[in-house]
Amino acid sequence: MTKEEYILLYEKYLKGICTAEEQKLLDTYQDNYSLNFHFLEVHDNQKDKERNARIYQQLKKSIDNTQPPKLSWYKHPFTAAAALIGILSIGAYLFWTSPKINKQEKVLASQTKMNSGSNKAVLTLGDGSRLILDNASNGILTNQGQSVISKESNGKLVYNTSGVSQSYAVEQNLITIPRGGEYQIVLPDGTKVWLNSESSLSFPVVFKGNTRKVTLSGEAYFEVAKNKNSPFSISVKGTEIKVLGTHFNVEAYDDVNTTLVEGSVQLKNKTQSVVLKPGESGLTQNDGRFKIEQADLESVTGWKNGYFVFHNKELKSIMEQVERWYDVDIEYEDDVQDKKFYGKVSRSDDLSELLKNMELTGIVHFKIQTDNKTKRKKIIVTT
Structure with missing residues (x-):
């Protein structure tokens, strides 16, 4: 059947x-x-x-x-x-x-196993040394100044600080997430950050003074610990995001798009300053001005909750997410990048499940190749 x-x-x-x-x-x-x-x-x-x-x-x-x-x-x-x-x-x-599907391509998509991403990250310490977190055992990894850095189960890095000395020179750490990876970190102030594939976060090993500043590249979801005496701010591609305590997503692979789930945030750059309300997204446009619109929260935060959620998404955008999460290369043989789709699927599923179900629309098909030299997989998108 x-x-x-x-x-x-x-x-x-x-x-x-x-x-x-x-x-x-x-x-x-x-x-x-x-x-x-x-x-x-x-x-x-x-x-x-x-x-x-x-x-x-x-x-x-x-x-x-x-x-x-x-x-x-x-x-x-x-x-x-x-x-x-x-x-x-x-x-x-x-x-x-639907038109008939090319059986050879469908079999190829369904039989070629391509595992989903997992908890992967590299932590670069202030002295330049690097810790590969996916290979590290759970427990205390190292002490850095007044912070104890521990790895917990389920891909979580935790910073515990035992007091702040104003005379102590604060070092910066950098956590980098490769393609096919994601990771969660609890910063020294208790702020929780979920980092998506091809992302990085630079932060101090301890926050001191009346500010908490971090720098983001890629995409992250923040649950900021409340501290009205020490505002939290994120620097990303010329945009500064200021908060006191709130939940929001920042996606900055290309343009900077900030989506507020709870609380309030201020977006600021050289051109203007705006405040977002819950359920709004603020996109930094080429002219520097912010475009504010109602957000599709399920779609924006789906990755953090373990899903791909596509609501009226162009195929190009979908395949960009596939490229990062499954660590594959994408190539187009036909002009299908602007086709739009609805869909929802678990990020833990094998990529073949996603591809063969998209093929069921009869609109798009996939061929899978492996480079003999690099051994990397390439997904060729056709009609």
Whole structure:
């Protein structure tokens, strides 16, 4: 049974028109199709939009009028009804309108194993020495001045400070996250920072005086420890982010985009100064001015919570995240970079799962090559 056939059979079950034999078949195949992923291309064509809307409403009505079974095998924390609506509408759309998929490419995507990223980081101390954290044992790593640096389980680095001497010369540390890595650090003031792939954070081993300053490159999520007498600030590509105590995400691989989840932050550069409200994003534009807009919090913070979340995202943006997290190279053979998609998938899944599910849209396909010299994997994107 194909996935499309399974989805349509499940739709019949929700409508209450399954035979006993079909019910038994559905139960048999249930474990094979765990519905741990949903993906849909975004259509600009009005006719496609209207058709998808009709499918969605039909399936929503069938679900509302039928008591669905408990989806204990569904891997992600959606509500069962919401997840089922999204998946079934997509499944019906794929089954009815998708062109045939090149079987050779699909097999290649599904059979080539490419592991997800993991907790990886390098810590550079004030004297220039380097500690590879993914190889280090848990426990105390080193003492630096008045700080004890420890590695805890689940990829977390913790700085514990036993008091601050004003005469003590404060050293800077640098934590660097490579491609295919992520790491969490608890700074000397108790601020928690989640660092994404290809990111780095420079910070003092102890905060003293009336300021707490760090420098970021890449992407990080901050939960800043409150201290009204010592404001926390982040320097990133000419933008200064000032906070007292709040939760926010900063993405600065290209332009600087700050998204506020809780509290308030001030964005400041040579051109202007603005204050963000919860649920807003502030993007630093080429002219230096800030563009403020409502944020898609689930999409922005998905990486920190262990997911890729794509809401109306261009394929180029999606593959940039894939490139960093799975440590692969991306090459395009056809002009598909501006195609937009919806989707959600666990970052712990093998890359082949993401690729083969994107192929189900019939819009994009992938070929996987390995460089004989470097042994690096390359994903070639085609139509």
